[in-house]
Amino acid sequence: MSNRTDLPSNDEDNAKNMTENTELNQNQDNIDTTNDGINQAEVITVDNDMAIEEFFAPTSHAGIADDFKAGYVAIVGRPNVGKSTLMNHLLGQKLSITSRKPQTTRHRIHGILSNHEMQAVFVDTPGIHRNEVRAINERMNKAAVSALVDVDLVLFVVDSDQWRDDDLLVLQKLGDTNLNVVLVINKSDTLKDKGSVLPLIETFNDSFDFADIVPVSALKNQNLDRLQEVIASHLPIAAPIYDTEQITDRSERFLASEIIREKIMRSAGDEVPYDLTVQIDGFKDEPAHTDPKTGRPRKACTFIDATIYVERSGQKAIVIGDKGQRIKQVGMDARKDMEQLFDKKIMLTLWVKVKRGWSDDERALTSLGY
Numbered sequence: 413m414s415n416r417t418d419l420p421s422n423d424e425d426n427a428k429n430m431t432e433n434t435e436l437n438q439n440q441d442n443i444d445t446t447n448d449g450i451n452q453a454e455v456i457t458v459d460n461d462m463a464i465e466e467f468f469a470p471t472s473h474a475g476i477a478d479d480f481k482a483g484y485v486a487i488v489g490r491p492n493v494g495k496s497t498l499m500n501h502l503l504g505q506k507l508s509i510t511s512r513k514p515q516t517t518r519h520r521i522h523g524i525l526s527n528h529e530m531q532a533v534f535v536d537t538p539g540i541h542r543n544e545v546r547a548i549n550e551r552m553n554k555a556a557v558s559a560l561v562d563v564d565l566v567l568f569v570v571d572s573d574q575w576r577d578d579d580l581l582v583l584q585k586l587g588d589t590n591l592n593v594v595l596v597i598n599k600s601d602t603l604k605d606k607g608s609v610l611p612l613i614e615t616f617n618d619s620f621d622f623a624d625i626v627p628v629s630a631l632k633n634q635n636l637d638r639l640q641e642v643i644a645s646h647l648p649i650a651a652p653i654y655d656t657e658q659i660t661d662r663s664e665r666f667l668a669s670e671i672i673r674e675k676i677m678r679s680a681g682d683e684v685p686y687d688l689t690v691q692i693d694g695f696k697d698e699p700a701h702t703d704p705k706t707g708r709p710r711k712a713c714t715f716i717d718a719t720i721y722v723e724r725s726g727q728k729a730i731v732i733g734d735k736g737q738r739i740k741q742v743g744m745d746a747r748k749d750m751e752q753l754f755d756k757k758i759m760l761t762l763w764v765k766v767k768r769g770w771s772d773d774e775r776a777l778t779s780l781g782y
């Protein structure tokens with residue numbers, strides 16, 4: 413396997429760009445010893461016995477308390493109040509992308525939080541936007557509203573320091589429903605004077621009958637335990653909806669694309685528009701094997717090929733960066749996050765392409781999975 417380090421090409425339509433795979437060969441001397449000394453037939457017999465035992469086990473939810481709570485929780489609020497950060501920190505994992513730019517969340521993401529007393533399945537909604545001019549915004553709005561159907565609880569998130577009329581606009585939409593709504597006052601770490609949050613509580617309480625009010629700092633993990641208790645108290649008694657070990661129903665492909673997008677948004681800051689998308693072209697798991705050429709053992713690895721679509725060649729240059737530095741860093745950072753989240757070795761190849769007007773084009777949006 414050779415290291416590919418193609419430098420950016422100036423030919424937009426044939427734009428294949430940077431790759432980041434500098435670490436693939438580093439650990440290949442490690443020999444996979446998982447089955448050493450174990451007789452293969454023994455392994456198969458033990459596997460069979462376990463499968464038979466499992467089949468005849470009384471229920472799949474053995475050990476779950478009778479008063480276990482489970483339900484769907486929507487996280488809503490205007491852009492940039494910290495909805496994704498809140499879900500990520502509640503889960504202790506990175507599932508939803510965050511950046512300092514508003515409107516970074518484009519998809520609904522199910523994150524699953526399970527503990528001994530409850531399972532909360534989170535629906536992370538994009539902000540509800542006033543401006544529906546572009547097709548993509550319209551779809552985001554639809555996703556935000558549809559996320560509210562059939563949920564058991566809504567977490568209405570506001571920024572403790574920067575609340576304004578837009579927040580009340582979101583609240584109005586909730587007023588049309590019979591949902592239980594908890595007011596989550598986020599970013600409380602930014603308040604110099606904690607008392608300054610009182611007028612906020614008063615204003616919001618006047619406009620809505622909240623089930624509970626919980627100030628938190630999602631970023632600093634403050635008061636999130638209390639929030640978990642409040643969530644549990646408002647969920648119905650029910651068996652877990654998903655396996656309690658699972659943290660998301662989103663595919664690894666989707667998570668991979670979100671991670672790459674986050675790294676670009678973080679690195680390029682205001683220089684790239686939020687309507688940049690990442691398509692996963694290839695996602696292939698290769699099991700541990702012996703290299704036929706060298707005879708050396710190779711660890712299991714997942715090969716991910718992704719294309720970053722931008723609208724203009726100027727944006728492409730920004731994403732690639734000077735001498736390809738930015739895209740290289742994006743690739744390295746994204747790979748590290750993926751290896752941590754998926755718990756396996758990743759080989760990531762990134763391409764940057766210009767696709768003009770894609771965010772206005774319904775067909776293109778559909779083909780990209782919106």
Ligand SMILES: Nc1nc2c(ncn2[C@@H]2O[C@H](COP(=O)(O)OP(=O)(O)OP(=O)(O)O)[C@@H](O)[C@H]2O)c(=O)[nH]1
Pocket residue numbers: 489490491492493494495496497498509510511512513514515516517518537538539598599600601602628629630631632
């Ligand atoms: N100081 C502070 N910053 C926070 C906190 N929670 C989130 N942030 C920051 O606020 C910014 C926006 O957070 P996101 O989680 O992306 O916000 P969002 O509501 O999901 O945004 P959209 O995807 O645009 O709807 C990021 O820079 C976060 O780091 C917090 O508790 N304290």
